[in-house]
Amino acid sequence: MTTYSAVRTTGIYCRPGCGAKPLAENVSTFELPAAAEAAGYRACLRCRPYRVAGTVADEAPELVCRAVRLIIAGLLDESGEEALGARLGVSARHLRRMFSEHLGVTPDQFARSRRAHFARRLLDDTDLGIAEIAFASGFGSLRQFNRAMREIFRASPRELRDRRRRGDRLAADGGLVLRLPFTPPYDWEAMCAFLHARAIPGVESVEGGVYRRTISIDGEPGVLELGAGGDDHLLLRAHLPFWEGVMHVVDRAACLVGLDCEPVSARGHLAADPEFGPLVAARPGVRVPGAWGPFEVAVSAVVRAELPPEDASEALHKLVQVYGVPVPGLGHGLTHAFPGPAALTDAELVGPLAREVADGNIVLDGDLEPLVRSLETVTSNRAAQEIALRLGARDAWPLPGESERLNPWRSLAAVYQLTNAS
Incomplete structure (x- = not known):
């Protein structure tokens, strides 16, 4: 986790490794740039802390983590803290208190800092x-x-x-190229292997260490490409129909490849486990993959729970071809944007899921236990747990066997086991 140092005598905050050498008694520390800015400090011009990953600590309460994911998705762009609290089932006052205690800022201050x-x-x-x-x-x-x-x-x-x-x-020969910063270690090879094993044909592909996918923004198609960039960043190339709101496209891409949360506490917990310790030592940069679209991940998990791997990929490909929106001329096997719930209400295998999501009976952003319970009405516990894992639950376990000793970090443990098995 990156800790930012703020110097009271200069009013400037810096990231670790900055060449400035202030007296220790003049330094305060913050876990987020937004917290330093809320306290009145400005970013150092030398180390430029806005260029590094400002992730939320993984030991923050689940409520705060869920709120952060909703802010990243853009909920505060057109509504206020009251709407955010209502979405989470708490008052805006309670939410502000939780943010202040654990992040040092209010939700509005956090969102404003991210935008800037x-x-x-x-x-x-x-x-x-x-x-x-x-x-x-x-x-x-x-x-x-x-x-x-x-x-x-x-x-x-x-x-x-x-x-x-x-x-x-960043010079670009097409599309908009941006850096996606992370705090090392980060294992892009392991992430590619995980995504490749679960890629939806026609929508996603992984070739030569580059992940590509189609997206839809307000009904218009686009394409994202993610690949290795440097020791502290990936490179994202976005081909989009317009630039308005591109911040949320970039944030969702970062969540997809596990850059929204650095698993410091989770990694430390697993490192002490006799089974997982060697896995963590061998590949310390493994992260928990997220999702571009919650419904897309849910459909994929439901189909893969019902069919063998090859049959599942074929069934997903057929589903995309029949119900998806064609996006011609892309190459790399990309042909369609993934369909929404309304389009799949009568589809084989996933119709019950689609109907429940379309009717609002299943909300794909809830707490682990309520989310899993709602999903178990249309699929297996294992599929429900995998969906929860991809949607940010840190203690999901989509695998057989005992796992209580790994609580509350079973999601990362599961990814380690799945990555090691592949």
């Missing part, structure tokens, strides 16, 4: 115009964008663009 940091990366890495960056980052207006950037970075967006370094700009 993403915008700053776009200013550095791309040639998008100022207005395009404002709306790509989720700001409601240019005035709001300018005000936030001045408050957080003490400069206008144009001044920040002028400061970018020669090596920042």
